[in-house]
Amino acid sequence: MARTKKGRAVSGWVVIDKPAGITSTAVVNKVKWAFQAQKAGHAGTLDPAATGVLAVALGEATKTVPYITDALKCYRFMVRLGVATTTDDAEGEVLETRDSRPDDAGIEAALSGFRGEIMQIPPQFSAVKVEGERAYDLARDGVEMELAARPLWVERLSLVARPDPDHVELEMVCGKGGYVRSIARDLGQGLGCLGHVAWLRRVWSGPFEADKGVSMDRIEDLARSEDIDALLLPLELGLADLPELPATPEGAARLKNGNPGMVIASTAAYGDEAWASYQGRPVAVGIYKSGELHPSRVFNL
Structure with missing residues (x-):
């Protein structure tokens, strides 16, 4: 006898405006529970400290996840100059500090080297697998790894604001597989001052926009009610390209x-x-x- 699947056969996309402090997996699990869905997945992990678009696919929409994963994405982020950390973001321990600070013209010139087809080395604290283990697990154990560089298409990388000498706000549009933390790290190294990501927000991913996303509080409020299906977007949005x-x-x-x-x-x-x-x-x-x-x-x- 065939095994009956648990949950509802609900299909579609739920675009979450992810808050900081929660993992992408935890968001997917909460959305799946709230909709009582049989199946759920997401199109592109966000670090726990990051905010913005996390597109969650339910049911048959999971079959369209690769098309959103492959789509261009836009990130807005702040680089803290002068400080390198173990995780290449504000969550890590400080490795080194430097006093020098580039001017805006120097930053603009350096950004040109991060556009187009570039090679990028993932952060030590990343989900990349090394001999069957996640890099972040090895990094937590104090293992230093030589991770292989990976190609990344950067459609656009621009200077948005320079609120003070220590901070640079940037916006990047790129393809799949990019690490914003690596951009901040490598930019800081190239400028000779070091750097890491202070905060990060995914503004849009393919057809999905953060400003039109649903909060986790809204998911909690409507969880397992008849009204929650109003948050569903059509499956075919995942096929927009x-x-x-x-x-x-x-x-x-x-x-x-x-x-x-x-x-x-x-x-x-x-x-x-x-x-x-x-x-x-x-x-x-x-x-x-x-x-x-x-x-x-x-x-x-």
Whole structure:
């Protein structure tokens, strides 16, 4: 006998404006509990001290998580100059201090080296795996690691404000896998004054904006009530960067069974990844070929 899944078969996105002091995993668990959802996940971890967009996927929306993870994201953050820490943020212990401070022109010049395709070494305190263990676990045990540099696309990195000689507010738009703490660390090193992240906020992630996000207090207030579903956003928002292909009735039936199905022509070119809809509802994601969508993920809605 098939095992019955616990919880409701609820699907969609919940955009949380994450407060500081809570882990991303704790947010997902709370949202899952509040909605009594069978399944939940998130599209991109935020450090406990960070705030801003944490997009939580429920049910079938978890199948669209990779598309939000791959989307561009915007971060606003403050760099504290003159101090290096063990964690590259304000949570860590001070490693070294320096008295020199660059002028605004020096900062602007240094920022140019962090735009475009760059190579970035993750912080020692990060979730990167080293021989099967998380780097942050090894770092807590006092192990110093040589982490491999990783590529990062930085669309934009700009100076927003210089409130005083010790602080620089920056805004960065980048691709997936970026560590803002590494930007602060490497910028400080490049300027010769050292630096770390004082605070960090993810302003937007793909189609989701922090200012339109839901607070954890709101989740608590509506938890396990009939009104909480009003906070759900459509599953298809996770597919915003892919072309939509309306399916024919026969095509939709075939797609739901995991088979290639006929779709109505759109702007998609042969070999493009796209998603099919039928009567306004998402049916599948896949590759468009000669009038058909060949599904890689099917939505059971």
